[in-house]
Amino acid sequence: MRGVRLPWALLAVLVLAQICYPLTGGATRAGLTVATVVLGWLLSVGHALLTRGVRAAAALVAVATGGGFAVEALGVATGFPFGSYDYSGELGPKLAGVPLIIPLAWTWMAWPAWLTAVRLTQALKGGPSSTGGVKKGPLLARVALAAVGLAAWDLFLDPQMVAEGYWTWLDATPALPGLPGIPVSNYLGWLGFAVLLAAALRPLAGPSADRVDGRDAPMFALYLWTYASSVLAHAVFLRLPASALWGAAGMAVAAVPLAVALWRGRRDRATAPDPTPRVDAPA
8 A cells, every 4th residue: 555655645745845836936945946856756766666666766766866967977077968067056965066966856757757658658569579578669669758758858947947047058059949048959968868768777677667557647647747837837937938838849749648548548447348247136
C-alpha cells in the first residue's frame, strides 16, 4: 500500500508548493524553488524504487542525476552543449559552478517523461527480437518520445528561471521569437542530452522500465500537471506569454496524446463487459 500512497502524497505537496510559487518573491521564492525541485526528485526516485526496485531507482539516479551534473558542469566550463551561461548564487550551494539542485531537476522530469513514452508506445507491435529483449522500433520510438517530452519542458523552465535571475546567458543569440535572453543552442543541447539520457536509462534500469501499470498514475498526473500548470502560470501569473505558447506547443507532443490515451483507457474499462460469469438462480 505504501507504494501507492507515498507518490500521491509527495505529488500533493509538490502541487501545493508550485501553487504558492507565484504568490511569493525574492528569497522566499528562491527557497520554494529549491524545495520544489527536491520534492520532485524524491517523488520520481521514490516512485521508481517502490514500483520497480533498487535497480531502476539506482539507474535513474546514475543517469539523470549523475549525468545531469556532468553535462551541466561541462556546460558551465566550456559552453557546450547548451551555450555560455552562468548560475547566480540564489539556488543554493554549487559544485563546479553548478547548483546542487540542478541535476535533481533533470531527474524529476526524466522519469515521468520516460513512463509517458512507454505508455504511448506500448501498443506498438514490438515483441521479443531474435536476440532477446525489445525490438528496435518501439525502443527507438520510446527514446525519441521521452527525449522530446523531457526537453520540451525547458521551453517553460528556462524563460522562467532566467526571468528570476537564477542564471544568465552570456551569448543569447540566436533566440526563439519572443524568448530573448536564451539561445536556441540551449534547447538543442537539452534535446541532445535527453536522447542520451533516455537511451542509457532503459538498459540500466532493466525490463521493468518497459512496462507501465496502475501504479504509474502519479507519474502521469505529474507530467500532465506540469504541462497544464505551466501554461497557466506563464500565461497569467508570471506574465511570460511567449514561453506559455512555446511550452504549450512543445510539451503537447507528449502531454496531449498521454491525456487522450489515459481517457480512452478509462473509458474502455468503464464500458468493458463484466467478466464475472452469470449464475442463474435455480428454478
